[in-house]
Amino acid sequence: MLELQHLEYLTVIAEEGTMSAAAERLHLSQPALSRSMQRLEASLGLSLFDRGKNRVELNEAGLLAVAHARAVLSIASEMEQRMEDYKRSLTTITIGSCAPGPLWQLTPDISARFPGMTLSTYLKENDLLDDLKKDICQIAVLDHPVDEAGLICRPYVAESLSILLPKHHPLASKSGLYLSDLDGITMLVYAHLGIWQKLHDEKMQQIHFIVQHDRAAFNDLISASQLPCFSTNLTIQFSNAAENRTAVPILDPEAEIRFYLCAKKKNRKYVEA
Amino acid sequence: MLELQHLEYLTVIAEEGTMSAAAERLHLSQPALSRSMQRLEASLGLSLFDRGKNRVELNEAGLLAVAHARAVLSIASEMEQRMEDYKRSLTTITIGSCAPGPLWQLTPDISARFPGMTLSTYLKENDLLDDLKKDICQIAVLDHPVDEAGLICRPYVAESLSILLPKHHPLASKSGLYLSDLDGITMLVYAHLGIWQKLHDEKMQQIHFIVQHDRAAFNDLISASQLPCFSTNLTIQFSNAAENRTAVPILDPEAEIRFYLCAKKKNRKYVEA
DNA sequence: ATGCCTTACGTTATACGTAATTATT
DNA sequence: AATAATTACGTATAACGTAAGGCAT
Numbered sequence: 001m002l003e004l005q006h007l008e009y010l011t012v013i014a015e016e017g018t019m020s021a022a023a024e025r026l027h028l029s030q031p032a033l034s035r036s037m038q039r040l041e042a043s044l045g046l047s048l049f050d051r052g053k054n055r056v057e058l059n060e061a062g063l064l065a066v067a068h069a070r071a072v073l074s075i076a077s078e079m080e081q082r083m084e085d086y087k088r089s090l091t092t093i094t095i096g097s098c099a100p101g102p103l104w105q106l107t108p109d110i111s112a113r114f115p116g117m118t119l120s121t122y123l124k125e126n127d128l129l130d131d132l133k134k135d136i137c138q139i140a141v142l143d144h145p146v147d148e149a150g151l152i153c154r155p156y157v158a159e160s161l162s163i164l165l166p167k168h169h170p171l172a173s174k175s176g177l178y179l180s181d182l183d184g185i186t187m188l189v190y191a192h193l194g195i196w197q198k199l200h201d202e203k204m205q206q207i208h209f210i211v212q213h214d215r216a217a218f219n220d221l222i223s224a225s226q227l228p229c230f231s232t233n234l235t236i237q238f239s240n241a242a243e244n245r246t247a248v249p250i251l252d253p254e255a256e257i258r259f260y261l262c263a264k265k266k267n268r269k270y271v272e273a
Numbered sequence: 274m275l276e277l278q279h280l281e282y283l284t285v286i287a288e289e290g291t292m293s294a295a296a297e298r299l300h301l302s303q304p305a306l307s308r309s310m311q312r313l314e315a316s317l318g319l320s321l322f323d324r325g326k327n328r329v330e331l332n333e334a335g336l337l338a339v340a341h342a343r344a345v346l347s348i349a350s351e352m353e354q355r356m357e358d359y360k361r362s363l364t365t366i367t368i369g370s371c372a373p374g375p376l377w378q379l380t381p382d383i384s385a386r387f388p389g390m391t392l393s394t395y396l397k398e399n400d401l402l403d404d405l406k407k408d409i410c411q412i413a414v415l416d417h418p419v420d421e422a423g424l425i426c427r428p429y430v431a432e433s434l435s436i437l438l439p440k441h442h443p444l445a446s447k448s449g450l451y452l453s454d455l456d457g458i459t460m461l462v463y464a465h466l467g468i469w470q471k472l473h474d475e476k477m478q479q480i481h482f483i484v485q486h487d488r489a490a491f492n493d494l495i496s497a498s499q500l501p502c503f504s505t506n507l508t509i510q511f512s513n514a515a516e517n518r519t520a521v522p523i524l525d526p527e528a529e530i531r532f533y534l535c536a537k538k539k540n541r542k543y544v545e546a
Numbered sequence: 547a548t549g550c551c552t553t554a555c556g557t558t559a560t561a562c563g564t565a566a567t568t569a570t571t
Numbered sequence: 572a573a574t575a576a577t578t579a580c581g582t583a584t585a586a587c588g589t590a591a592g593g594c595a596t
Contacts, residue, residue, distance in 0.1 A: 053569040054575040068352035075348050079341035326594045327550045
């Protein structure tokens with residue numbers, strides 16, 4: 001029967017060009033590698049190399065075998081990855097979220113309810129459902145509901161955007177603003193916005209953003225400057241950026257996002273209220 | 274590293290339900306199988322079975338592993354099949370043809386030009402190009418030309434259909450006939466028509482066919498009866514069915530098919546004139 | 547008692563490394 | 572000389588079968 005190890009060796013030889021180089025990369029002696037290839041050839045009943053006295057070269061059968069070996073190894077490696085992900089899911093709860101906001105509430109909540117489990121979170125706009133199915137995450141925070149066999153989904157918090165303006169700013173007295181009212185202004189913004197990035201890209205092109213990728217630097221700038229920035233109903237609870245500024249709600253409908261928690265049915269306990 | 278043999282064992286256990294039954298099917302002792310599964314579990318770092326004192330049952334991780342194992346084994350098995358096909362192509366020329374006619378000329382021709390090679394032919398209407406790419410056949414006889422990278426293609430014979438009628442038959446004096454002229458008549462026909470079957474299905478529904486699946490029986494019937502049957506420019510050279518009958522060409526345009534020979538470029542010698 | 551899984555033990559096969567061999571550059 | 576592959580040999584690991592043990596039906 002075919003052996004995955006032999007296929008792995010074969011592909012490395014194909015990449016390195018010589019058995020010596022491949023053996024080194026595989027932390028293996030040349031003789032061992034040479035014999036493994038002889039065994040592979042024997043098990044296939046085909047010679048895979050044109051052999052000179054001190055060089056080998058893949059022949060046509062060898063090239064064909066390499067192509068197929070890569071396919072086999074790729075599927076096998078996916079299997080190993082999936083099993084690893086599953087193993088991980090036994091001891092850690094991983095939350096994939098399309099936005100940072102919901103995590104500020106969800107993370108401590110899950111952490112408190114499942115004290116034995118490690119908690120891990122990441123931000124990603126797309127394909128969270130795939131991650132869920134592959135056990136890459138156990139909870140997905142989405143911006144839309146899902147109705148799919150094997151999955152459970154429930155509405156979670158809504159997040160609504162406000163702009164924090166200096167108290168003396170001409171717009172600070174308004175009870176609400178549209179994004180179009182902000183034409184030409186300069187704002188501070190923190191980089192990792194998740195799904196909110198879409199709104200920035202599509203409806204805030206007329207706003208000049210100073211983007212900060214570092215959270216500490218962002219907070220320092222907020223405190224030290226009078227520049228407007230965004231807040232939401234979720235951020236207000238966790239950040240103290242609002243001290244010298246007035247929050248004015250954004251009235252565009254896209255400025256409110258309803259989030260949904262989604263999990264495999266076997267993990268329903270993670271998303272139940 | 275994962276071992277294909279272990280994955281194979283695992284899937285058989287999944288199918289048989291118990292290790293004993295699986296061991297029997299695998300021609301293996303139960304203890305050997307039991308230890309192999311322990312090694313597989315160790316290499317994954319996961320237990321795959323719920324173990325009672327005298328029963329095992331796949332757990333969730335086990336079911337996941339089985340699903341992936343099947344995928345891996347399927348790809349591996351395809352690799353083995355492809356390598357077998359390639360090996361075969363070194364000693365035998367296999368011709369896949371969409372109709373029997375071209376083979377009557379091509380087979381002896383190839384046989385004479387490549388005397389060291391075994392020759393094998395089969396009839397198949399579709400997917401001959403796939404077969405070519407997979408080395409299942411080395412020559413494909415198609416009813417249409419192909420222009421594809423890595424393949425070479427050239428026109429081969431055309432085959433045109435005639436009807437063999439008893440000399441005294443009222444239509445036997447015509448110089449040509451349309452299929453529509455044959456409304457209601459009864460004909461003998463040999464079963465394995467390849468691509469010609471399409472013409473039968475689409476434009477000869479008004480003809481009553483007596484189908485023979487056995488070549489000898491067909492020939493006997495031809496000689497013993499006066500029933501009309503088909504011939505082509507290709508059959509006439511190889512069959513003696515025409516003695517008591519007159520050949521009248523079929524004039525419908527679909528009654529002539531131009532065939533094309535197609536092969537991988539490395540096998541161009543097989544299709545060159 | 548029978549069936550099913552596991553552990554124990556001895557045998558065989560295979561993979562490995564080191565060392566020696568051969569041929570090429 | 573140096574490089575690259577193969578062959579030879581001894582050792583360790585793993586697979587196997589047989590035999591024995593434990594627990595359920």
